[in-house]
Every structure is written in structure tokens, then in C-alpha cells.
Amino acid sequence: MMWRRGAILLACLLVTAQGLRADPADEVLPAGPDDGFTQDAADLASRLVINSLGLAPDDPSNRVYDDPKAAVFGEALFHDARMSATGTVSCASCHMAGIGFQDGLPLGQGIGTANRRTMPLEGVAWNAWFFWDGRKDSLWSQALGPLENPVEHGSNRVRLVRFLQETYADDYRAVFGAFPDLSGLPEDGAPTGDAATRRNWEALTDAQRHAVNTVFADIGKAIAAYERQLKPKETRLDFYLRATFGAMEGARDQLSEEEIAGLEIFAGKGRCISCHQGPRMTDGFFHNTGVPPVAGLPPDNGRLDAIALVEADPFNCLGPYSDAPAGSCEELRFLQRDPKALARAFKTPSLRGVSLRPPYMHAGQFGTLEEVVRHYNAAPKAAVGTSELRPLDLDEAEIKALVALLEAL
Amino acid sequence: MAKRVGVALVSGVAVLLAGWALWVRSGDAGPDLALSKTSDAGLYQVAIAPASQPFHREVFHDWNVTLRTKAGQPVEGARLTLGGGMPGHGHGLPTQPQQKGDGVGGVYEIDGFKFSMAGHWVIDIVIDAPAGADHVAFDLQL
Numbered sequence: 001m002m003w004r005r006g007a008i009l010l011a012c013l014l015v016t017a018q019g020l021r022a023d024p025a026d027e028v029l030p031a032g033p034d035d036g037f038t039q040d041a042a043d044l045a046s047r048l049v050i051n052s053l054g055l056a057p058d059d060p061s062n063r064v065y066d067d068p069k070a071a072v073f074g075e076a077l078f079h080d081a082r083m084s085a086t087g088t089v090s091c092a093s094c095h096m097a098g099i100g101f102q103d104g105l106p107l108g109q110g111i112g113t114a115n116r117r118t119m120p121l122e123g124v125a126w127n128a129w130f131f132w133d134g135r136k137d138s139l140w141s142q143a144l145g146p147l148e149n150p151v152e153h154g155s156n157r158v159r160l161v162r163f164l165q166e167t168y169a170d171d172y173r174a175v176f177g178a179f180p181d182l183s184g185l186p187e188d189g190a191p192t193g194d195a196a197t198r199r200n201w202e203a204l205t206d207a208q209r210h211a212v213n214t215v216f217a218d219i220g221k222a223i224a225a226y227e228r229q230l231k232p233k234e235t236r237l238d239f240y241l242r243a244t245f246g247a248m249e250g251a252r253d254q255l256s257e258e259e260i261a262g263l264e265i266f267a268g269k270g271r272c273i274s275c276h277q278g279p280r281m282t283d284g285f286f287h288n289t290g291v292p293p294v295a296g297l298p299p300d301n302g303r304l305d306a307i308a309l310v311e312a313d314p315f316n317c318l319g320p321y322s323d324a325p326a327g328s329c330e331e332l333r334f335l336q337r338d339p340k341a342l343a344r345a346f347k348t349p350s351l352r353g354v355s356l357r358p359p360y361m362h363a364g365q366f367g368t369l370e371e372v373v374r375h376y377n378a379a380p381k382a383a384v385g386t387s388e389l390r391p392l393d394l395d396e397a398e399i400k401a402l403v404a405l406l407e408a409l
Numbered sequence: 410m411a412k413r414v415g416v417a418l419v420s421g422v423a424v425l426l427a428g429w430a431l432w433v434r435s436g437d438a439g440p441d442l443a444l445s446k447t448s449d450a451g452l453y454q455v456a457i458a459p460a461s462q463p464f465h466r467e468v469f470h471d472w473n474v475t476l477r478t479k480a481g482q483p484v485e486g487a488r489l490t491l492g493g494g495m496p497g498h499g500h501g502l503p504t505q506p507q508q509k510g511d512g513v514g515g516v517y518e519i520d521g522f523k524f525s526m527a528g529h530w531v532i533d534i535v536i537d538a539p540a541g542a543d544h545v546a547f548d549l550q551l
């Protein structure tokens with residue numbers, strides 16, 4: 001293996017000479033691999049280790065994002081079922097702490113049934129885009145969606161803001177200061193919902209609507225401060241990676257021979273790591289991978305339809321309820337709108353803890369990890385748009401090894 | 410003497426091995442990674458570079474594009490349209506980078522690059538300038 005280390009060293013020198021290979025992960029794990037990885041695969045595999053996940057990135061659009069009081073307040077809101085129309089649904093009904101903050105169902109179940117799979121929330125704060133299609137550009141703005149979604153909490157912002165004032169006034173003031181003037185509000189009101197709810201909303205003055213939206217956005221900002229603390233846990237893979245690529249000795253037996261073979265396929269022949277990369281095993285972007293639509297659900301174009309939604313959203317990073325200073329909001333300002341690549345593209349999920357949360361994909365299309373791997377191996381044509389996958393030509397032993405690795409994540 | 414021969418042999422083998430490693434590397438590296446090129450129709454010399462060091466993947470980073478005529482004169486007032494992606498993966502750029510300013514001194518600041526993964530990327534630049542339209546593509550190994 002010495003020559004391989006030599007090659008890696010040389011290659012690294014060559015690339016750094018051009019000034020383009022300077023990644024924080026390089027500093028974390030400088031040594032070369034001893035197992036049977038190719039150079040590129042080894043380099044990519046070494047970056048999966050959880051240490052390279054630092055503090056969750058800041059969000060300038062949320063001024064209370066790192067306020068511990070906001071996080072405590074947000075945690076209470078996250079668990080409060082009184083915020084739903086029926087008094088039975090909270091964020092935690094679908095995002096359950098014991099199982100990676102998801103629900104194990106193919107489609108989320110609130111007041112009604114959602115059209116997509118509940119997403120896990122450990123490590124969620126590292127995302128730039130939220131939901132399977134990324135139609136939200138911040139964690140706080142995301143949290144406002146379920147509250148008014150008729151199949152999730154099914155409430156409306158006027159009702160929620162009044163509830164907050166009645167139930168959590170002290171917590172609110174401690175984090176955000178005084179309430180704006182909320183006098184003269186009806187029971188219900190929102191720009192979406194049933195006819196009466198919408199009529200009430202239209203009857204409000206601009207100042208009333210602005211006040212309601214401000215407090216509504218603050219609900220999201222407190223919840224986001226809580227969600228920022230949710231992190232993936234260290235696994236056997238991390239011990240293995242540190243032993244193999246770093247200085248730590250004696251922990252290599254953390255993974256079985258088969259799992260190591262699976263990791264080699266993950267980082268090499270299987271090309272999984274091109275999208276499932278870095279410590280969270282996701283590139284955070286949107287890809288069409290030919291996952292079949294579910295019969296009976298409305299057509300789902302994924303990222304394609306999300307572009308207009310996020311741009312028009314008054315709660316986006318550039319909107320009046322964002323705390324972001326001018327010149328930030330790069331994700332939104334440099335939004336990729338090219339429709340060619342966006343049809344039925346969905347966000348690459350993190351694979352940490354993936355074995356604990358079947359079924360898989362944006363509408364729970366696959367029941368087992370073996371089905372997932374067989375899908376990638378066959379790389380079927382996409383129903384809409386173009387799949388980025390190509391068939392992998394894995395044999396049965398390789399499929400088994402890759403599944404074994406996924407089980408260990 | 411025998412020792413000398415031994416040392417020479419060992420270092421010879423080392424050189425050979427290093428050479429072979431390099432050859433193996435360049436074999437699969439493939440594309441020309443030059444950051445300075447002549448445009449397709451030969452109208453311009455184009456150079457690209459990250460606007461600041463160190464360069465980090467996966468975060469927003471500005472790049473500078475320097476545009477000169479064949480004779481080496483800076484080209485100002487051009488419109489640059491940025492595209493590209495990862496040919497090996499079948500996807501485009503995750504963001505839409507944009508030109509800022511008019512290229513004073515032939516240097517154009519490009520905002521909004523974010524390379525979302527490791528590997529071989531291509532940056533496509535369509536150049537529209539008084540001296541004519543042209544195109545150039547750069548390969549990056551990130």
C-alpha cells in the first residue's frame with residue numbers, strides 16, 4: 001500500500017499547487033488509507049467522519065437562532081398539540097425524538113395524510129433548503145408551513161398568534177420583547193384556509209396583518225433555535241473512519257469485513273458518495289434519481305415547482321420578516337432556476353441513522369434498504385425528467401455488502 | 410560499494426514508482442485543468458481564479474474572470490453568462506453565478522459559485538463583447 005500513499009501524497013501536492021484543494025476536512029484527517037480504497041474513494045470516505053461537522057451554521061435571517069431562551073421556548077412549541085386545530089397534533093407527533101425525529105410511515109399523518117414522507121430532523125440545521133423540494137430557505141420559515149397546512153396542524157396564523165399571547169406571553173417577551181399591537185383580531189384569519197379564514201384576513205388593516213405575520217414568524221424563529229440543537233450521533237462508522245484515516249489505532253474492527261467492502265462500494269463503484277457526501281452524507285442539493293411516483297398521489301414535480309414558491313414566499317430570506325442584513329441570502333439570490341435539471345428532483349437525504357427509519361424516499365416508495373440498493377443498481381428511467389443515475393452492475397455479494405454498510409450508518 | 414548500488418537501486422525504484430503513480434494519476438485525471446485558456450474561436454484569452462484564498466468547497470465563493478484579447482489587451486464591458494456542472498454525474502451547477510460590474514481592467518467579479526460536491530466540475534463561460542461572441546470551458550478537480 002506504500003505506493004498508494006505515495007500517489008496520494010503526490011496527487012495532493014499537485015492539486016494544492018493549484019490552490020484548489022483546501023478543505024477543512026483535509027486538516028482533520030491527513031493520513032492515507034490502508035484498506036482497499038482507490039485514492040479518490042479513500043479521500044471521499046475520510047470526509048464522512050462526523051468530526052468534520054462543526055457547529056451548525058449561523059442563520060442571519062433569524063436573530064434569536066443562538067439564544068438558549070429561544071431554544072427552550074421553541075422546544076415547548078414543538079411539543080404543544082394545542083397549536084393544532086384539533087388539539088391533537090404537534091410537530092413531535094410526526095417528528096418523534098426516539099426514532100430520529102420521524103414517524104416510520106410512508107406518508108406523514110396529522111389531521112389528514114400528507115403527500116410526502118416525514119423527514120428526520122437530526123442535523124437538519126446544516127441544510128440550506130428545507131422540505132423534500134426545498135420550497136423553504138430557512139428553518140424558521142419552514143416551521144410556519146405545517147402550522148397552517150390543513151393535513152398537519154391545520155391552524156391559522158391569527159389563531160396561533162392569539163394563542164401565543166394567551167399562553168406563552170412571558171416566554172415570548174423574554175426572547176422577542178414586547179408584542180406588537182394585536183388588538184381587534186378575529187378568532188381565525190390567514191391568506192390560506194377556508195373562505196371565512198381568508199375573508200377575515202382580507203378585512204384586517206395592513207398594520208394588523210404585519211403585526212400578525214411578525215409574531216407568526218417569531219414562532220418559527222423560536223422553533224428553529226430548538227431544532228438547531230438536534231445533531232446526528234456518532235456511530236461505529238465514525239470510529240472506523242478515525243482509525244483508518246487518522247491516528248487512532250485499534251478501532252478498525254468497528255466495521256465487519258462485509259461492511260468495509262460496502263464502504264468501498266459506497267465510495268467507489270456505487271458512486272453513492274457523489275451525492276451522499278460529507279459528515280451528513282448529503283450534498284444538500286436536488287437530484288432526479290428516477291424514484292417512481294406513487295399511484296393515487298397528485299403529480300409531484302419536486303424541485304421544479306418549488307422555485308416559484310420560495311421566491312414568492314413573504315417569509316423567505318429577502319422578505320420583510322427576515323433579519324438578514326443586505327448582501328446576505330446568497331442561496332436565494334443565486335437560485336438555480338434551470339428547469340432542465342429540476343423536474344422530479346428531490347433533496348438528497350442524510351444517511352445517518354438511515355437503517356432505523358424505513359420506509360425510504362420522498363413518499364416512502366421503498367420498504368427496505370435492499371430495495372433501495374436494487375433501485376440504484378438498475379437505475380430505471382425517470383417517469384418525468386431525466387434520472388442522473390446509471391446502472392451500477394453490482395453482483396449479489398456487492399449488493400449485500402452495500403446493504404450491510406447502510407445498516408451500520 | 411554494494412551498499413551504494415543498493416541505495417541507487419532503491420532510489421531508482423522509488424523514482425520509477427513515483428513516476429508510475431503520477432502516470433496512474435494523470436491517466437484517470439483526464440481533463441486539462443489549466444485555469445487560463447484561449448476561447449473556442451480564438452478571440453480571447455480567459456483566466457479564472459477564486460477571488461480569495463483559501464478556497465473552500467461547499468460554501469459561496471466569488472471568482473474572478475480575466476478577459477484579454479489575443480494581443481493581451483484587457484477587454485471591458487463584456488457580458489458573461491455562467492453555466493456548467495459535473496459531466497460525470499449528469500447534473501448542472503447547484504447555483505446560478507452572476508457577473509458583477511463591467512470588468513474594469515478586464516477583470517470580472519463573478520458572485521454565487523457554490524460547488525456542492527467533490528469531483529470533476531466544468532465551468533462554461535459564454536462571452537458577449539464588442540469584439541465578438543465566444544465560449545470557453547474550464548475543468549476543475551475540486
Ligand SMILES: [Cu+2]
Pocket residue numbers: 274495498500526528
Ligand atoms: Cu456531482
